[in-house]
Amino acid sequence: MNAREKPAAVTAERNSDQGDWLDVLVVGGGINGAGIARDLAGRGWKVLLCERDDLASHTSSSSTKLIHGGLRYLEYYEFSLVRKALQERELLLKSAPHIMWPLRFVMPHDAAMRPAWMIRMGIFLYDHLARREVLPGSSSVQLRRSPLGAPLKARYERGFVYSDGWVDDARLVLLNALDAQAKGAEILTRSPCTRVKRDAQGWTAHIQTPAGERIVRARALVNAAGPWAESFLRECTEAARGETLATKSLRLVKGSHIIVKRCFEHDHAYIFQNPDKRIIFAIPYERDYTLIGTTDVELPQAAIAGGAKAEIDAQEVAYLCEQASRYFEKPVEREDVVWSYAGVRPLLDDASGDASAVTRDYSLESNTQGAPLLSVWGGKITTFRKLAEDAADLLGEMLGQPARPAWTEKAYLPGGELSAWIGRPQRPDTDFERLVQAVQKRYAYLPEPLARRLSRAYGARISRVLGAAATIADLGAEVAPGLYEIELRYLQREEWALSAEDVLWRRSKLGLHYDAAQRARVSAWFADQT
Structure with missing residues (x-):
């Protein structure tokens, strides 16, 4: 099938007195939900996506806005995740060059944090775990002889430079939703799914749209509710007696960022190593500003009950200012913060003690005790396309049509075909x-x-x-x-x-x-x- 052509949808038998029939209902309008809806619609499935708020209104607009493999994940032996993310990096850059672009990162060397040989080894792996066509490889830099060292304290004499990418995260979600709609999906915003019930034929879903309640019938359900994925299964789904729909749990980790007036003149970003073994980034942002983040603060489920938005707290602001000031010659003060934002990362609970060590990989859980249910656990922006492709493959198997081919690997996002x-x-x-x-x-x-x-x-x-x-x-x-x-x-x-x-x-x-x-x-x- 040519991915540029809109294929004919194969839908379930109609039953008008029970509402609209769909192939797949996707709950959640973040990057994973929008990506899955796009992939499914491009394969000819009849899809509806519903989102309680605006698209990308929570986690997916509150990231550090990087398309990256995750250099620090190598330290936790997450080689598979890093390789997968590095493979996706250039595919994404090519798919939408207006909202994604290459970015060079400078890591000042602090011998008290990690030895130089360890950093060189990590960057060598980062360069070679996946093929690069666009992004240049890493190099070392004498900071005192380079404009890259000008904003830094004099004690930082040596550094390392490597490549990753930048993305406008909220617009990335928008483009996926636009492409899904262009391929036949229906997108409902401000429309929470309040209740879903499973029977032998499919799912009956109640969606509260701005125009009133709408009841739809779907052959399969995708739970892509992000931080609310676990609570959605527990609170909004009805299944046969004895069925367990939520078998995994999430760890909710708040990541907060501050925006300050521009800290440096050049176009590179910085990655700073902190004494607590975490890292923060300082990134050129919106021409006149520098974005600094992120934190890792574990939250209870109750903190986001009812769709509550995460907010940065005073301790996080102080932490980010303190860590950035360890490197910048001109300290970053609380009074310098002109804006801040926070998002909740729904990380798959892998029993790691430290929130910063919890895996950023994703897991797709299929449940076929009745009508198909696919729940998305975890994930990160860089791997959204691969996650969506894997999810669509799995749903095809669950719906009895596994032969519908993947198509997004070389496809442009809306506006990206120049x-x-x-x-x-x-x-x-x-x-x-x-x-x-x-x-x-x-x-x-x-x-x-x-x-x-x-x-x-x-x-x-x-x-x-x-x-x-x-x-x-x-x-x-x-x-x-x-x-x-x-x-x-x-x-x-x-x-x-x-x-x-x-x-x-x-x-x-x-x-x-x-x-x-x-x-x-x-x-x-x-x-x-x-």
């Missing part, structure tokens, strides 16, 4: 710069910063945003600096945006650049639409 703008692709990073040049040529009225931002956000879909606009006046009112009505209407129409928060903090990070009055104008615009 050839109509730039010709033949070369490298993801240079391809994006060529896109910006093409956009500036076609839409010569756009100021360069706006052309670049729109290219970053939408890639080849920028023409869907701008439509037939031929002058800056055609973009409509400028609701906030650089944010015009034409873009807000696109986000409403095609990207499920219903509030200022959706736009300012997930579909973009413009909220970071605006003051309170400017953010309030965006809120007022949405209020006027209702």
Whole structure:
């Protein structure tokens, strides 16, 4: 089957008095749920995804925003996970060069943390566990002779440089949902699944949409509820007497980040080793800022009951400031923090004592005691595509049609196919710069910063945003600096945006650049639409 073609769905027998029939209901609109819905829809299954809140409104918009193998996981002998993530790294970079790009990392050497030979060995493995076509290999650097050492304390004389990637995590979820929808899936946001019941033929699900309750019937159920995967099975599912649906448990680990004014001028990121054997990153962020994170704080299930959002606490802020200040010549103070965010990682409980040592790998648990149930435990952003592919393969077997082939390995995400703008692709990073040049040529009225931002956000879909606009006046009112009505209407129409928060903090990070009055104008615009 050609992955670019929309195949005909094979659906279950209709039973109109019991609601809509689906092949698969996916519960959860984070990266795993959206990725699975996309893969399944591309194989011709009839899919509905429901999400209680906005897409990517929890864990999947609160990551460190890296496409990486996880250098530190080598220390825990997670060779299989690291190799799998490294294999995915370049596939993802090529699939959406507008929202993902290569990033070089600098690790200053601190002999008190780990010996140089150990770091060299780890980086050598990192370079060679998977094939690289785009990303350059590692090297050493004399920090006192390099601009990379300028922001650091003088005692850090030597360092190591290696490659990974950066991703706009919330937009990655959006693009998967858009592709799923384009291939026939239905996406419901602000629509919690309140109850599901299993019988011999399938699942009956009650979904509370903004328009009222909707009842659907599905041959299979995917539990991709992230931190709520365990509680969803215990609280919202009904099965035959004696059936146990939740056989695994999660460890909820909060990861918090702070954003400060830019700490350095160059385009590399830093990875810092801490005395507690953890690491933090300091990453160029949104042009004018530095992102610092993350922490590892274990949470009880009660902390996220009812969909509560995680929040950074004062101890985490102090920890991140202290650890960054061990390296930067100019200390990072609490008063420097301009924004912060926290997310809860749903890690598969592997009985590790230290939260930072808990595996970041995923497990797919199939249950066929009745209608098929697939639960997703754990995972990380870098391996979402492979997780989705494995999940779709497994669901095909559970539904009796295992021959539907995988298709996402070489497929573009929406906006990632740039050839109509730039010709033949070369490298993801240079391809994006060529896109910006093409956009500036076609839409010569756009100021360069706006052309670049729109290219970053939408890639080849920028023409869907701008439509037939031929002058800056055609973009409509400028609701906030650089944010015009034409873009807000696109986000409403095609990207499920219903509030200022959706736009300012997930579909973009413009909220970071605006003051309170400017953010309030965006809120007022949405209020006027209702």
